[in-house]
Amino acid sequence: MSWPDLPAGTLFGLDNLPYGVFSRGERIRRAGVAVGDQVLDLTAAAEGESFGHLLAAGVLNPLLAAGPDVWAEVRARVREWLAEPRHADRIRPHLVPRADIVSHLPVEVADYADFYSSEQHAINASRIFTGGDDLVPANWKHLPIGYHGRAGTVVASGTPVIRPAGQRKPRKAAEPSFGAAKRLDFEAEVGFVVGVGSQLGTPVPIDEFPRRVFGVCLVNDWSARDLQGWESQPLGPFLGKSFATSMSPWLVPLAALEQARVPQPAQDPEPFEYLRAAEPWSLDLTLEIRINGHLVSSPPFATQYWTGAQQLAHLTVNGASLRTGDLYASGTVTGPAKDQRGSLLELSWGGREPLAVGEETRAFLEDGDEVVISASAPGPGGARIGFGEVRGTVAPAVV
Amino acid sequence: MSWPDLPAGTLFGLDNLPYGVFSRGERIRRAGVAVGDQVLDLTAAAEGESFGHLLAAGVLNPLLAAGPDVWAEVRARVREWLAEPRHADRIRPHLVPRADIVSHLPVEVADYADFYSSEQHAINASRIFTGGDDLVPANWKHLPIGYHGRAGTVVASGTPVIRPAGQRKPRKAAEPSFGAAKRLDFEAEVGFVVGVGSQLGTPVPIDEFPRRVFGVCLVNDWSARDLQGWESQPLGPFLGKSFATSMSPWLVPLAALEQARVPQPAQDPEPFEYLRAAEPWSLDLTLEIRINGHLVSSPPFATQYWTGAQQLAHLTVNGASLRTGDLYASGTVTGPAKDQRGSLLELSWGGREPLAVGEETRAFLEDGDEVVISASAPGPGGARIGFGEVRGTVAPAVV
Numbered sequence: 202m203s204w205p206d207l208p209a210g211t212l213f214g215l216d217n218l219p220y221g222v223f224s225r226g227e228r229i230r231r232a233g234v235a236v237g238d239q240v241l242d243l244t245a246a247a248e249g250e251s252f253g254h255l256l257a258a259g260v261l262n263p264l265l266a267a268g269p270d271v272w273a274e275v276r277a278r279v280r281e282w283l284a285e286p287r288h289a290d291r292i293r294p295h296l297v298p299r300a301d302i303v304s305h306l307p308v309e310v311a312d313y314a315d316f317y318s319s320e321q322h323a324i325n326a327s328r329i330f331t332g333g334d335d336l337v338p339a340n341w342k343h344l345p346i347g348y349h350g351r352a353g354t355v356v357a358s359g360t361p362v363i364r365p366a367g368q369r370k371p372r373k374a375a376e377p378s379f380g381a382a383k384r385l386d387f388e389a390e391v392g393f394v395v396g397v398g399s400q401l402g403t404p405v406p407i408d409e410f411p412r413r414v415f416g417v418c419l420v421n422d423w424s425a426r427d428l429q430g431w432e433s434q435p436l437g438p439f440l441g442k443s444f445a446t447s448m449s450p451w452l453v454p455l456a457a458l459e460q461a462r463v464p465q466p467a468q469d470p471e472p473f474e475y476l477r478a479a480e481p482w483s484l485d486l487t488l489e490i491r492i493n494g495h496l497v498s499s500p501p502f503a504t505q506y507w508t509g510a511q512q513l514a515h516l517t518v519n520g521a522s523l524r525t526g527d528l529y530a531s532g533t534v535t536g537p538a539k540d541q542r543g544s545l546l547e548l549s550w551g552g553r554e555p556l557a558v559g560e561e562t563r564a565f566l567e568d569g570d571e572v573v574i575s576a577s578a579p580g581p582g583g584a585r586i587g588f589g590e591v592r593g594t595v596a597p598a599v600v
Numbered sequence: 601m602s603w604p605d606l607p608a609g610t611l612f613g614l615d616n617l618p619y620g621v622f623s624r625g626e627r628i629r630r631a632g633v634a635v636g637d638q639v640l641d642l643t644a645a646a647e648g649e650s651f652g653h654l655l656a657a658g659v660l661n662p663l664l665a666a667g668p669d670v671w672a673e674v675r676a677r678v679r680e681w682l683a684e685p686r687h688a689d690r691i692r693p694h695l696v697p698r699a700d701i702v703s704h705l706p707v708e709v710a711d712y713a714d715f716y717s718s719e720q721h722a723i724n725a726s727r728i729f730t731g732g733d734d735l736v737p738a739n740w741k742h743l744p745i746g747y748h749g750r751a752g753t754v755v756a757s758g759t760p761v762i763r764p765a766g767q768r769k770p771r772k773a774a775e776p777s778f779g780a781a782k783r784l785d786f787e788a789e790v791g792f793v794v795g796v797g798s799q800l801g802t803p804v805p806i807d808e809f810p811r812r813v814f815g816v817c818l819v820n821d822w823s824a825r826d827l828q829g830w831e832s833q834p835l836g837p838f839l840g841k842s843f844a845t846s847m848s849p850w851l852v853p854l855a856a857l858e859q860a861r862v863p864q865p866a867q868d869p870e871p872f873e874y875l876r877a878a879e880p881w882s883l884d885l886t887l888e889i890r891i892n893g894h895l896v897s898s899p900p901f902a903t904q905y906w907t908g909a910q911q912l913a914h915l916t917v918n919g920a921s922l923r924t925g926d927l928y929a930s931g932t933v934t935g936p937a938k939d940q941r942g943s944l945l946e947l948s949w950g951g952r953e954p955l956a957v958g959e960e961t962r963a964f965l966e967d968g969d970e971v972v973i974s975a976s977a978p979g980p981g982g983a984r985i986g987f988g989e990v991r992g993t994v995a996p997a998v999v
Contacts, residue, residue, distance in 0.1 A: 312752045317835060338833045343776050344767050348835040349748040349842070353711045353923045354800060363801040365918035368743055368872065377742050379872045401753060401844070402762040402998060428918065434737045436716060436747040437836020440918040443748070445800070473767065473778045519764035519827065519839040520998065524752045599801060599919065 204289045205296060207237035212587020215280055216580045219451035219589070220261055220416065223302040230259035230305055233297075234279055235451055235589065240302055242295040246282065247275075260309045261452065265396035265415045266525040272396070272415060276456055304450035307418070308394055310355045311524035313446065314516060315390070315422055315532060316347040318507035322535035322543060329551040342470060345507035345515050347529070350422075351443035355528060358449050358591045362423050364568065364598040365444040369427035381598030382425035382441075384552065385566040388533040389488050389543040389574045391502055392420040393509045394452055395527035405517040407478045410510035413523060416452035417484070417509075419574050419591040420530040423447065426546055426565070448528070449574075449591035457586050461485045461578035463503050472511070475518050482510035484578060486588070488534055488543070491573045492566075495559045500534040500543040502576070568597045603685045604695060606636035611986020614679055615979045618850035618988070619660055619815065622701040629658035629704055632696075633678055634850055634988070639701055641694040645681065646674075659708045660851065664795035664814045665924040671795070671814060675855055703849035706817070707793055709754045710923035712845065713915060714789070714821055714931060715746040717906035719865075721934035721942060728950040741869060744906035744914050746928070749821075750842035754927060757848050757990045761822055763967065763997040764843035768826035780997030781824035781840075783951065784965040787932040788887050788942040788973045790901055791819040792908045793851055794926035804916040806877045809909035812922060815851035816883070816908075818973050818990040819929040822846065825945055825964070847927070848973075848990035856985050860884045860977035862902050871910070874917050881909035883977060885987070887933055887942070890972045891965075894958045899933040899942040901975070967996045 203215050213219070213235045223233045223240060231244040247253040252275050255263040264275065282288040317323060320341075327336030340346065364385055370377035396415035399405050405413055422442060429441025465483040486502035507515075512529055533543040542548045545565055548556045552564035566572070575590040602614050612618070612634045622632045622639060630643040646652040651674050654662040663674065681687040716722060719740075726735030739745065763784055769776040795814035798804050804812055821841060828840025864882040885901035906914075911928055932942040941947045944964055947955045951963035965971070974989040 312750050314750075314838075336834065340767075340769075340776070340830055340833065344831060346831065346835055347838050349750055349838070351711050351713075351748055351920055352751065353926070354920050356800065360800075363919050366803070367918050368739075370739075376869075377739070379874070401755065401759075402995075404765070404998070425918070431739055432743060432745065433834070433836070434739065435735065435832070435836070436745055437832070437834070439713075439746050439748070440914070440920065443920045444918040470775075475778070515839070519766050519824070519843040520762050521750055521753050521839065521842045527752070596801075599803070 203283050204286045205237060205239065205283060211237045212577050212585050213237055214584050215283055216584055217453065217457050217586045218276060218279055219453040219457070221307050221450040221452065222260060222305045224305065225297060225302055232256040232261060235299065236283055238299050239296045240299050241279065242297060246292055246295040250278065261307050262309050262526050265308065265394065268397050269412045272454060273456065276454060304357060306355065306357045306448060307450060307452050308526045310352045310528050311526040313350040313352040313355055314347050314529040315350050316345050316507065316512050316530065317532040318345050318505050318512065319533055319535045319543070320506040321504065321537055322533045322547065325535060325542065325547045329546065345512045347512065347516065348437045350446060354443055355446045355448055358447055360447060360593065361596040362445045362593045363596045365425050365428065365440065366598055366600040367425065367428040367440050368431055370431045377431060381600055382428055383565065384426035385595060386424045386426050386545045387566070387572045388422040388424055389490050389500055390420040390422050390530040390533060391486060392418045392448060392528055392530045394418065395523045396525060398525050399517060399523040401522040402520040404475065404520060405513060405523065407475060407510050407514035410482060410513050411455050413513060414455060414509065416454045417458065418452050419449035419576055419588050421447040421572060421574055421591050421593060422530060447591045447593045449589050451589045453586060453588055458484055458578060460580050461586065465508055466504060466506060475514050476511045478510050482508040486576045486578045488574060488576045492558045492563065493571055497556060497558060498540055498542055498548060500541045501536040502534050504536050505531060505534065566595050568595050570595045602682050603688045604636060604638065604682060610636050611976050611984050612636055613983050614682055615983060616852065616856050616985045617675060617678055618852040618856070620706045620849040620851065621659060621704045623704065624696060624701055631655040631660060634698065635682055637698050638695045639698050640678065641696060645691055645694040649677065660706050661708050661925050664707065664793065667796050668811045671853060672855065675853060703756060705754065705756045705847060706849060706851050707925045709751045709927050710925040712749045712751040712754055713746050713928040714749050715744050715906065715911050715929065716931040717744050717904050717911065718932055718934045718942070719905040720903065720936055721932045721946065724934060724941065724946045728945065744911045746911065746915065747836045749845060753842055754845045754847055757846055759846060759992065760995040761844045761992045762995045764824050764827065764839065765997055765999040766824065766827040766839050767830055769830045776830060780999055781827055782964065783825035784994060785823045785825050785944045786965065786971045787821035787823055788889050788899055789819040789821050789929040789932060790885060791817045791847060791927055791929045793817065794922045795924060797924050798916060798922040800921040801919040803874065803919060804912060804922065806874060806909050806913035809881060809912050810854050812912060813854060813908065815853045816857065817851050818848035818975055818987050820846040820971060820973055820990050820992055821929060846990045846992045848988050850988045852985060852987055857883055857977060859979050860985065864907055865903060865905060874913050875910045877909050881907040885975045885977045887973060887975045891957045891962065892970055896955060896957060897939050897941050897947060899940045900935040901933050903935045904930060904933065965994050967994050969994045
């Protein structure tokens with residue numbers, strides 16, 4: 202039940218209510234909640250509420266820092282405003298068509314870490330590069346492998362992605378060369394945004410996941426495979442990733458994902474105790490990847506070997522502290538089927554089997570290509586919870 | 601010439617004037633300039649000046665963002681205040697004994713990246729782990745290898761370093777185990793702090809280095825070698841580093857380092873054009889490492905293969921943007937001699953040749969060990985420019 206007109210089958214019903222930051226022509230950034238085809242201007246609607254001051258910063262960080270009791274309170278109030286007709290007169294003026302807004306980064310990102318938690322992705326990468334499974338390292342099933350990325354180049358969905366320049370050395374070349382990346386790729390990932398920070402020296406127990414993490418979004422971890430291949434030994438990816446990482450505008454609260462929680466794939470060997478959760482945190486999101494409007498893949502997030510809860514526990518087991526606004530991403534989401542692969546590297550098998558994209562084919566991304574990653578998950582009563590999309594178009598290199 | 605009493609041979613004369621952030625019992629953090637054994641309370645002294653508002657934030661970020669013209673203006677004014685007796689009556693009340701202050705992080709760190717730019721360190725690491733030079737990768741002389749670290753765990757000098765827990769697998773073990781790190785190490789490094797940010801998609805030309813980078817500090821890149829060894833394939837160091845990175849309190853402006861600039865070691869092969877600087881940016885800093893008060897090494901920074909200017913150009917050549925407060929570090933500084941090694945890993949040759957530390961020996965750090973890294977560089981007229989020190993004591997693991 203709700204008084205605003207919600208389109209039939211909307212992915213943004215009252216059981217979703219994801220948070221974002223938007224503007225409308227004016228320069229002021231406002232907190233918003235997506236509902237149907239509209240956005241509730243939460244900054245305006247919350248004026249006078251006890252939590253109103255948390256929504257006036259132009260980023261969601263103050264709300265995130267306030268912790269799970271406040272998250273629950275705000276969510277309950279927003280739902281009440283939209284469900285009960287007696288609030289319609291006051292709230293209606295704060296509803297804006299979603300088509301009329303510009304979305305911004307929902308949070309000021311503190312640290313950004315990226316994992317590598319899809320077993321099928323790890324296997325595919327190994328087979329593509331070596332022809333065998335030798336590249337799946339011995340540590341892979343013992344810990345969620347990850348690395349830190351560049352927080353300052355996490356960009357809002359829609360930001361053009363300029364093809365990076367850099368060094369690369371094709372396997373057959375004797376010497377490296379410099380120029381625009383030739384093997385530009387996307388990686389479809391799921392991101393987790395930390396609300397409540399932690400103290401240096403104190404690991405975060407895995408079961409604190411829902412009290413530390415505010416919500417979930419989509420991430421495109423753009424990757425220049427040729428730059429990455431040349432630079433990554435021995436310290437991992439650097440410039441092959443740091444030119445841009447795109448983040449979807451809407452943070453879906455964990456509270457909206459109760460129906461999406463599913464049992465985790467079996468883990469063998471059994472992980473160390475700090476990686477064992479009392480409750481399952483695998484999430485049944487189905488991602489969809491479109492290149493220039495053509496659906497090319499539908500990766501199933503529930504197949505990930507390591508969950509967001511395990512990643513959080515691992516990230517902090519050495520005592521590393523969390524800060525409000527920390528973003529960590531799942532790593533490329535790749536399922537067992539061919540049309541469930543989460544990167545073009547896999548979809549084109551290292552460029553050797555170009556992928557059909559409408560009438561055309563792609564080994565890697567070309568200038569002008571638009572990549573859109575969207576997702577949805579089961580909600581209550583057969584409804585679906587939408588994540589919106591993370592979108593980016595490749596712009597030509599500057600060199 | 602100066603009117604405050606400066607101790608003979610001080611490393612903090614009027615040609616140095618490094619910036620930091622301090623407090624004195626009260627909770628308010630103030631900008632300060634080290635001079636002799638004292639600190640000028642710059643926040644107070646600059647009240648009423650055109651740049652006073654840049655010094656009231658409790659971190660130096662606003663000053664750093666203001667750019668090189670303002671940096672030069674502030675430096676000239678501070679020098680004038682301390683050099684000309686006519687300012688003594690006004691300025692004297694703002695001088696505080698350095699022994700009476702608590703130092704804090706000088707900047708809010710935006711992104712933190714770490715390089716690997718000492719050739720001798722790379723060679724030593726390879727020999728320790730393989731017995732040969734096989735681990736120095738083919739890319740090493742073509743680009744300054746680096747990776748992103750965790751900005752949120754960059755801590756002020758003096759912060760206790762809690763021994764991290766995590767997974768490790770000794771080479772002879774069949775399975776990994778979990779527990780407190782056994783091979784805890786330091787890495788003596790030089791850090792560069794970015795003042796003026798740059799735009800996404802626009803590489804920063806190498807010769808903009810002195811207009812982008814505000815100053816230089818010391819960094820201890822604490823490393824748990826056993827955690828790092830097990831986790832690093834294929835995405836590089838993660839939890840083996842992210843538990844703590846210590847930063848010295850004083851940012852020495854590049855303007856204080858003119859006499860420290862020396863020709864760079866020959867580079868063969870000649871690097872790509874974006875890595876070729878018109879002017880030399882090797883810096884003749886001599887580091888000193890003390891464990892529990894005993895001098896164990898004196899690494900010479902001038903021997904680094906890649907300079908801070910080259911690292912900056914590389915970091916951004918893919919279009920990655922800079923932000924005010926970005927910190928990037930040189931990587932372990934290791935010279936050719938045994939007593940010039942910048943890590944205990946090297947000084948104890950992987951633990952096989954324990955290092956004499958006073959009456960004791962160390963393979964790796966023990967609980968309670970204090971590591972102090974200090975440095976100085978040539979200044980005008982035979983004076984030396986001091987960097988102060990970055991200090992940390994190992995606290996027992998929490999597990």
